[in-house]
Amino acid sequence: MEGIYMKVAVIYGGISSEREISLRSGKAIIDNLDRNKYEVIGCQIDEMTDVFKIDNDIDIALIGLHGKFGEDGVVQSILEAKGIKYCGCNPLTSGILMDKNYTKTIARQNNLLTADWTSVKSVEEIDYVLIDKMGYPVFIKPNSGGSSVATFFIKDKKDVENAVREGLKYDEIVLIEKYVKGVEYTSFILNGQVFPTIRITSDNEFFDFEAKYSTTNGAREEVVELSLELDKKLKEASNTCWKIFNCKGYVRVDYIITEDQDVYLLELNTLPGMTETSLIPKSAKAMGISYQGLLDKLIESSL
Numbered sequence: 222m223e224g225i226y227m228k229v230a231v232i233y234g235g236i237s238s239e240r241e242i243s244l245r246s247g248k249a250i251i252d253n254l255d256r257n258k259y260e261v262i263g264c265q266i267d268e269m270t271d272v273f274k275i276d277n278d279i280d281i282a283l284i285g286l287h288g289k290f291g292e293d294g295v296v297q298s299i300l301e302a303k304g305i306k307y308c309g310c311n312p313l314t315s316g317i318l319m320d321k322n323y324t325k326t327i328a329r330q331n332n333l334l335t336a337d338w339t340s341v342k343s344v345e346e347i348d349y350v351l352i353d354k355m356g357y358p359v360f361i362k363p364n365s366g367g368s369s370v371a372t373f374f375i376k377d378k379k380d381v382e383n384a385v386r387e388g389l390k391y392d393e394i395v396l397i398e399k400y401v402k403g404v405e406y407t408s409f410i411l412n413g414q415v416f417p418t419i420r421i422t423s424d425n426e427f428f429d430f431e432a433k434y435s436t437t438n439g440a441r442e443e444v445v446e447l448s449l450e451l452d453k454k455l456k457e458a459s460n461t462c463w464k465i466f467n468c469k470g471y472v473r474v475d476y477i478i479t480e481d482q483d484v485y486l487l488e489l490n491t492l493p494g495m496t497e498t499s500l501i502p503k504s505a506k507a508m509g510i511s512y513q514g515l516l517d518k519l520i521e522s523s524l
Contacts, residue, residue, distance in 0.1 A: 226260040229520065230275055230282040230305075232296065234266040237288025238370045238391055246285040246495040253512045254283075259520075266290075272299050281520055282307040284492055289365065292492045293319040308523040309470040310491040318466060318489045319365050321396050328486050331465050333458055335486045336477075338398040340364055343389070344382050347397075352381065358400040361385060363392035374400070403479040405487070406445075408459045409504040411471045412522040415459045417507040418452070419500050420445045442500060444507040451482050458484050470522050473501060 231254070233247020234240060247263065254261045264275050264282075269290060275282070282305055286296060294312035301312065310318070317323045325335045337355045341347055352359060361384040362372040371391045373384035381397075388395035409416040423440035447455065459474050466472075466489065473493035477485040493501055505515040 227258060227280045227520075228262065228278065229254060229259040230262045230264050230279045231285055232264045232266060232272070232275070232282055233285035235286040235288065235291050236266070236269060237286075237290060239288035239291075242494055242496060243285055243287045243291065246287065246499070249495055249499075249512070250283055250285050250516065254516055255513055258517070272296055273303075275300075275303070275305065277303050277305065279305050281305075281523060283516070283519065284309060285495060287492055287494065288370075289319075292490070293365065306523060308519045310466075310468050310472065314467050314469070315491045318472075318491050321362075321364050321488055322394065324466075324488060325486075327465060328462070331461060333461060333486050334483055336399045336401045338396055340394050340396050341385060342394055344385050347381060347385060349378060349381070352378070352397060355397075355399040360396075360398045360400060361388055362396055362398070363388045364394035364396045365392050401477045401479060401485050403477040403483075403485065406455065406476045406478055407500050407504075408455060408474040408476065409471070409493075409501050410459055410463050410468065410474065411505075411518060413460075413463055415456050416504040417444045418447060418455060419443065419504055421500075442503060444503065451478070451484075454482070454484050458486065462486070462489055471501075471519060 231247055231250045233243050235243050251261055251263050266272060266286065282300055284291065284296060284307055290296060292315055294315035297307060297315055298312040300307045322340045325338055328335050339348060339351055358374060358376040360372060361375050361381065371388050373387065375381055375384050385395050405421040407419045407421060419442050421440050421442050455476065462474050473490040475487040477487060493499065495501060502512050502515060510518065
């Protein structure tokens with residue numbers, strides 16, 4: 222109806238190690254929502270109970286939270302209990318995809334390539350024989366972390382224990398994953414449609430926190446046209462991920478593609494970054510969709 226705006230809550234901030242990025246994502250979303258269509262209500266989360274303060278008469282919520290108490294399905298569960306619609310995956314899918322061990326296990330059961338790995342809950346559980354069998358170098362990172370926080374590229378056995386100790390400061394489970402040499406690519410899926418692929422390269426040894434979110438010292442990210450065969454392989458993997466994890470709204474799927482053109486799944490992000498340097502707006506732009514238009518589509522996908 223003319224003169225009546227849809228009431229959109231933007232939930233951002235949060236209590237995870239990725240709060241800084243979430244604050245940026247939230248600001249970017251708030252700045253870019255079309256005020257001719259929406260009444261925008263910013264909901265900054267500084268402690269967990271703040272979510273309960275969100276008005277129940279919200280038409281839809283855009284969640285700009287990252288990490289725990291955002292991507293793990295907890296906030297989504299609260300919104301469902303309050304009867305508030307939101308963009309993105311449901312609580313169960315969110316919780317599974319937040320957990321890299323679960324994600325990799327389900328992916329492998331569905332014939333998707335993913336690097337060999339093991340997980341530990343303490344330094345006493347480290348199986349050096351198994352790591353030797355996988356072969357160095359390995360990545361050691363929190364099982365449920367993101368944005369490369371507390372992620373270590375380990376080339377030698379002597380550095381494993383310290384990396385695990387650091388990872389355990391952020392999570393109760395730490396993943397030890399075989400390094401797969403290749404180039405990182407990301408695939409954005411909106412409502413089941415796979416958007417243009419982005420290739421990520423960096424001078425840094427791996428795509429770390431600084432490379433991801435710096436506007437001056439970041440990674441090089443470019444929309445690429447893959448060969449027909451490789452494009453088909455990547456899209457098939459993305460479509461498989463969308464189906465097996467029962468995704469909704471939107472997700473970002475990260476891969477490593479090797480010299481032999483093998484497509485290895487890294488992880489799925491159910492609430493990917495929406496900052497000025499984030500990958501999703503770049504992928505949408507390659508389809509001729511502005512940031513504002515992208516937000517319209519995210520909202521439409523969830524109504």
